[in-house]
Amino acid sequence: MPQGSSQLHRVVVIVDENSNPFELGCATEVFGLRRPELGRELYDFVLCSPEPRTLMRDGFFTLTGVAGLEAADRADTLIVPNRPDTDVPRRPAVLDAVRRAHARGARLVGFCSGAFTLAEAGVLDGRRATAHWQWADSFRARFPDVRLEADVLFVDDGDILTAAGSSAALDLGLHLVRRDHGAEVANSVSRRLVFAAHRDGGQRQFVERPVPDVPDESLAPVLAWAQERLGETLTVADVAARAAVSPATLHRRFRAQIGTTPLAWLTGERVALACRLIERGEDRLDVVAYRSGLGSGANLRALMRRETGLSPSAYRKRFGG
Template sequence: MPQGSSHRVVMIVEDGSNPFELGVATELFGLRRPELDVPWYDFSLCADGPVTMHAGMFTMSDVPGLDAVERADTVIVPNRPDPDVPPSTAVLTAIKGAADRGARLVSFCTGAFSLAAAGVLDGRRATTHWRWADAFRARFPAVRLEPDVLFVDDGDVLTAAGSAAALDLGLHLVRRDHGAEVANAVARRLVFAVHRDGGQRQFIDRPVPDIPDTSLAPVLAWAQRNLDRPLTVTDLAARAAISPATLHRRFQAELGTTPLAWLTSERVALACRLIESGGLGLDAVARATGLGTAANLRVHVRRRTGLSPTAYRARFARAEPRD
């Protein structure tokens, strides 16, 4: 995001759009953040005609027209009220025009149907709500659908699986634009999980453990305090006093991911925070996070942020690193 200027975010709504997703976008991109010393987003709505939100809950008046999309840096498309009914030609034209001029495109839930209908997802990775995955795949075979993840970041096109996953994707965008510390601050304001990786499953077999005292929370907290150590899945299992196979099952049931994927995600999240602090060189960051080498650090940070550690530090660091 250009420093010193607002990034224009425009959300296309239509009759029957989900008010929760409108609330997510408004909370993340529309509210002022005076406590954060960064230029924030310029958020607005637009529509192709009158808008009554989902289930007739309320009607919106004086919503700007679709020409607002022409000035947007990021365009958000919320759920399709009925995925079987295509968007209007005007909406499809606006989405295609935004893609052609290089705007960032984002969909929440079945909004991926709108992006796909506009032809901007062909050959690209995307996700949508699990309930509509089969219908989506049948209708848009050229899209590389990933049906069992929270969200997909494919560079300038990002898709979230459902309404709650819109919060995960929105915070991911804030993290991309402003860095981990700012995203963490926004998450704290929301009283929301700081980071759920997009590769996590859309729904978890057992979201709440049957016996809270046997949850993974203690071993997770211990691992987070010891990320500088060369921890392995075997180490985590030993700390939890269970077998590695049981640990894998518990991670899938409680977190929807694997122990190794979780551990790597935590290491990279810590690395991003340390890079932003600007006090350590890359070799020191790699050692402090258990990633081992600067080369390994570069691979994982680029995979998560789309930037090399050097570029990430140049964009987000608050102080010069020590030699």
């Protein structure tokens, strides 16, 4: 969403029969709450449904008092329905609303089994997507033309984004906030959620958490230590030494506990710091590169483009103070 726009970006969530309350809650928490701590609102948030009364998953509760399905035709971002009974086809009116939104250029989002809704609507053919790992085989059998990536948290394919489900819906929601409003705002939203500010979409859905051999093998202390030293010449070997383990052991713990490598984590943290520096008004690329530990302007440009899809100058134009 361009900075300075007088009209809030409208996020519309379609809720249909047997929809999952958790992902609805994630969407509401990220896009629907007022943000007095920011001094401004981020989104115009609307719930809609094909029926006046919508029975949620397993009859947990009935949703009433929301807009009709026509609200989907005014969405800038449309979050499609998801539900556990993926073999039951979506009603045609919902699929038609998804197709109309896609045709006019709205951003489409599917949480968990929402990928099935997008695929049924025919908007995922030839596109990248993800869904919860337990439905991967079923999804591939039904929608062979979709490029399913079954072992990641979320997939950003430009105007269509999908998340694997459960907490990955929050990861994707924060990713969208970061894309729309920058890293500083996304960090503020994540702090209010008491949730990790950034987990890359390429991390694994299922992270093994074996019972530790010692009372505490948590990486949290060493991660906090490293985050305070991102601008220094900090290597994976330095982090391993701080954790009093070998680099190989550190690598295994990172894979087991947060689903990525120490080097990928360091790079992601440094790019996030570079983004924050640019947002705070630092326009000298060599200074940003030095203070974030990315070394050179060329390295900064390459890694920012890889991690955010934007060059430093484009990021400054969009999010800079």
